[in-house]
Amino acid sequence: MTASATSVKTAAGKPPSGRAPARTALLTALRTELRRGIAPWTGLAVMLTLLVPLWSKSAQWQGSWGETQNQLHTATALLGGPLVAAATCWQGGREHRRRTAELLLSVPRSRLAQVMTAATPILLWAAAGYLLALGVVFAATAPYTGAGGPSLSVVVADLGSLLSIGFVGFVAGRLVRWRLIAPVLAAVLYVLLGAPNYVESDARFLSPAEQYAFEGSVPVWWFAPVQLAWTGGIAATVLLAYAARRRLLAVVPLALAVTAGAVIAPAGENLFRADPTATRRVCSAPAPGRPQICVKAPDALVLPSASEALAGMFSRLEGVPGAPVRYVDPESDPKAGEAALAHVMRGWGITRNRLTDPQAYASNTALTLVDRDCPDGLRTSDRKVSERVHLTDDAVRTWLAGDDSPWDPDARPLVTRLTTMPDADRRAWLGHFLATLKSCEPAEVPAL
Incomplete structure (x- = not known):
């Protein structure tokens, strides 16, 4: 074998020059960002932001998977989303605050790689904080549930929207050099995410914070994919439009997001179906x-x-x-x-x-x-007769429930009379009384 052939073989067996060092440098930078800066604190903040308000309302959701996911979904979108957006926005403006933005031009990595390296650690920690909060909440409600279970589709959709909002926040931090953009962005997002809940249009279902009826219903099988296509498509559009070398590539996720939105809005409440366990x-x-x-x-x-x-x-x-x-x-x-x-x-x-x-x-x-089933009221214009029936019903309710006193003080003598009746007479009278509950004729109601 000639020397030239040997050199060709050796070169073919090695990776292209510079690719391995670049990949190693990228992983090193990613590990550094994961351990330092605001990324770990973001994960802790997300977990506490979800757990504190949820725990204060634990009596409302413990024992119901539907209500548990409803509360977690609302807290994730309205509280977790703006928080993650503010954190990534602050991270995106880091080079502007340090006056090192020009140095990024000399880095061999592409702008897209730089964005992913800086934003991914925060989003990974945010996802970890969400999953830890989810585990705590689910563990707290599991001992009190009788049937059913949590919906994985809702978890995937909520996590996807949280990460998508984070990428959009990072790009906003790179584009806007104002130091207060992070808290302002969080406040604006809170309003934008919560406002659709107060409108009647089906367009409100496009909001990741839409308060779905999780109690007694489950999402359709395509709920998570279409939600990820909607929120993830918007995030990918913003990301590629800002950082890709060929910005026309942003048209692809944009078309995907528009298609998903065109499915979500008309579907509306049909995104969910009745839960078999609830019936x-x-x-x-x-x-x-x-x-x-x-x-x-x-x-x-x-x-x-x-x-x-x-x-x-x-x-x-x-x-x-x-x-x-x-x-x-x-x-x-x-x-x-x-x-x-x-x-x-x-x-x-x-x-x-x-x-x-x-x-x-x-x-x-x-x-x-x-309670008498009389939509139009008792068939009488005599106030005394109507009052007698009302007092009789109140006396029976009071005696059956074992209350100390009736709601109407005038019914107290009737309660005493019912209490002092012989057992056989009282059972016969109550049987006659129950037989008239479907009747709206006051004359048929036995007197006490």
């Missing part, structure tokens, strides 16, 4: 003489507390002809022999699967039982 009902174990309580599967762990709160009411209705044999959640349509439970929400009546006011829950359930 499934879970009932308490049947017991002789005791009606069943049926709630949505995600609220199955609330059954013991609800059964305990309604135990007194059920015992008072035992043996009454026509008494309900089943109580269902208020979103269900009660059928014959069924009655609706009181409406309560997590944070307002339920905290970690326990009723915060069992007496109020029993009272409101009794109210739904005695």
